Amino acid sequence: xxxxxxxxxxxARQRRRLTxxxxxxxxxxxxxxxxxRRVATRVRMSHVTPYRYFESKDELLAAMKADVFxxxxxxxxxxxxxxxxxxxxxRRLYLSVFDFARRHxxxxxxxxxxxxxxxxxxxxxxxxxxxxxxxxILTCQxxxxxxxxxxxxxxxxHVAWSSIHGLLSLHVANLLILGRDxxxxxxxxxxxxxxxxxxxxxxxxxxxxxxxx
Numbered sequence: 448x449x450x451x452x453x454x455x456x457x458x459a460r461q462r463r464r465l466t467x468x469x470x471x472x473x474x475x476x477x478x479x480x481x482x483x484r485r486v487a488t489r490v491r492m493s494h495v496t497p498y499r500y501f502e503s504k505d506e507l508l509a510a511m512k513a514d515v516f517x518x519x520x521x522x523x524x525x526x527x528x529x530x531x532x533x534x535x536x537x538r539r540l541y542l543s544v545f546d547f548a549r550r551h552x553x554x555x556x557x558x559x560x561x562x563x564x565x566x567x568x569x570x571x572x573x574x575x576x577x578x579x580x581x582x583x584i585l586t587c588q589x590x591x592x593x594x595x596x597x598x599x600x601x602x603x604x605h606v607a608w609s610s611i612h613g614l615l616s617l618h619v620a621n622l623l624i625l626g627r628d629x630x631x632x633x634x635x636x637x638x639x640x641x642x643x644x645x646x647x648x649x650x651x652x653x654x655x656x657x658x659x660x
Contacts, residue, residue: 466510509569515554516575522547534595
């Protein structure tokens, strides 16, 4: 006898359960440890059952990345809301990327690793990525509209993302060996990207302290 079809709510609930288990497995054992069979074992179900919810490991990884992107976007929103001027909101947003990567290094590596599924194949991942990117572009556009930044918002966001991710990549790869460490390079990057931001970080103020102010 064929199994009864799952409702949309049941399907979504089980997908969330499996995705959460996969993320826990990734965070504790690494990228290569994530397989549908191991995830099934973790949630105590048959090793073939996850295939009712995910066609492949790539689809599962896309769901994991979508969850982390949502968490990442919320982290940026909370940081940006703590400032009043658009240029200062943008600064807090950029600083929050450094903060997220430092607090959640495994999650940051997951969403920005070189091993990426074809995003067009996975609507949930594409939507999560677009939501995060649109928020950054909007915040940048607000600074431009206020006369605090000049240029095209989308171009500025790509330049900023490249600079921030570049420093984070060097930090993660342990390649900051020329007399400057990660913490000391954050402010020069920020001053290059946003020289007119008034909440300029004082040397004695840590990243955590500025984001709390």
